Amino acid sequence: MCGTSIDTVTDLMYHTVHRSCTNWYTHDVVNTDDPHPESNAAPGTDGDRRAQLVDAAVDHVTAHGIADLSLRRLGAAIGVSHRMLIHYFGTKEQLLVEIVRASERRQRDLLSRLHAGPGLSPADVARLLWHQLTDPRLADQERLFFEICGHALQGRPEAVPILEGLVTDWLEPLVAAEVAAGADPVAARNRARLGLATVRGLLLDLLATGDRAGVDAAMEEFLRLYYGLE
Numbered sequence: 001m002c003g004t005s006i007d008t009v010t011d012l013m014y015h016t017v018h019r020s021c022t023n024w025y026t027h028d029v030v031n032t033d034d035p036h037p038e039s040n041a042a043p044g045t046d047g048d049r050r051a052q053l054v055d056a057a058v059d060h061v062t063a064h065g066i067a068d069l070s071l072r073r074l075g076a077a078i079g080v081s082h083r084m085l086i087h088y089f090g091t092k093e094q095l096l097v098e099i100v101r102a103s104e105r106r107q108r109d110l111l112s113r114l115h116a117g118p119g120l121s122p123a124d125v126a127r128l129l130w131h132q133l134t135d136p137r138l139a140d141q142e143r144l145f146f147e148i149c150g151h152a153l154q155g156r157p158e159a160v161p162i163l164e165g166l167v168t169d170w171l172e173p174l175v176a177a178e179v180a181a182g183a184d185p186v187a188a189r190n191r192a193r194l195g196l197a198t199v200r201g202l203l204l205d206l207l208a209t210g211d212r213a214g215v216d217a218a219m220e221e222f223l224r225l226y227y228g229l230e
Contacts, residue, residue: 050088053078053080053084053088054099054101054102055102056078056079057074057078057095057098057099057102058099058102058141060077060078062137062138062140062141065140066144070092071085071086071092071095090158093148093156093158094158096144097148097158097159097161097162099144100141100144100145101162101165103138103141104170107129107133108170111125111129111173111174112173115173115177122177122181123223123227123229125177126195126223133199134203134206134212139207142206142207146204148162149162149163149166170196171189171192171193171196174195174196175192178191178192191226194226198219198222202219205218
C-alpha cells in the first residue's frame with residue numbers, strides 16, 4: 001500500500017465516488033434562484049433526466065439518511081417538485097429501488113477502478129472495498145438495501161425488480177477479476193458467488209450487532225482462507 005494507511009485511502013475513495021455526482025447535484029439540479037428549477041432543466045431524454053434524479057437522490061440519502069424520507073421532502077431537497085418524482089418513478093418504493101440499484105452500480109464502478117489500480121493485490125482490493133462498504137456514512141444505504149430486498153422476497157410488486165441482477169450483476173466483474181488472477185473460469189464463478197454472499201452476510205451482521213471489530217476480524221479470516229494468505 002506504499003505506506004498509505006487504510007483509513008486515508010478509504011476516505012479518498014469515499015470522496016472520489018461521490019464528488020462527481022455531488023458537483024452535478026449542486027450546479028445542475030439545485031437552482032436556488034428559481035422556485036421551480038425543473039422548468040429550466042437542460043434538455044435531454046427522459047432516461048437522462050431520470051438517471052440524474054436518481055444520482056441526486058443517492059447523494060441526498062448518503063448525506064442525510066432515509067429517516068422520514070418522503071417524495072415531497074426529497075423533491076424539496078434536490079430541487080424538484082414531488083410531482084416530478086412521481087412522473088419519473090411512480091411511487092416512493094420504486095424510487096428507493098432505483099436508489100439501491102444506483103448505489104450498487106457505484107460500488108461496482110469502484111471495484112473496477114481498484115482492480116485497474118497499480119500495485120494492489122486481489123486481497124488489497126477486497127480489503128479496500130470492504131472498508132468502503134462499511135463506512136458509517138453508508139450505513140443508511142446498507143439498511144435500505146436489506147429492507148428493499150426483504151420487501152422483494154415477500155413479493156411486494158414494486159420491490160420485486162430489485163431481484164433482477166441482484167447477484168448476476170456482481171458476478172461478471174468478480175469472475176473477471178478471479179480469471180485475471182489465474183483462476184479457472186468455473187471455479188472463479190463459484191468463488192465470486194461465495195465472496196459476494198460472505199460480504200453481504202457480514203454487512204448484515206454489522207448492521208444487526210454493531211460489532212465492527214468482530215465483523216472486521218471475520219472478514220480478515222475470510223480473506224486469509226479465500227486468498228491463501230499467511
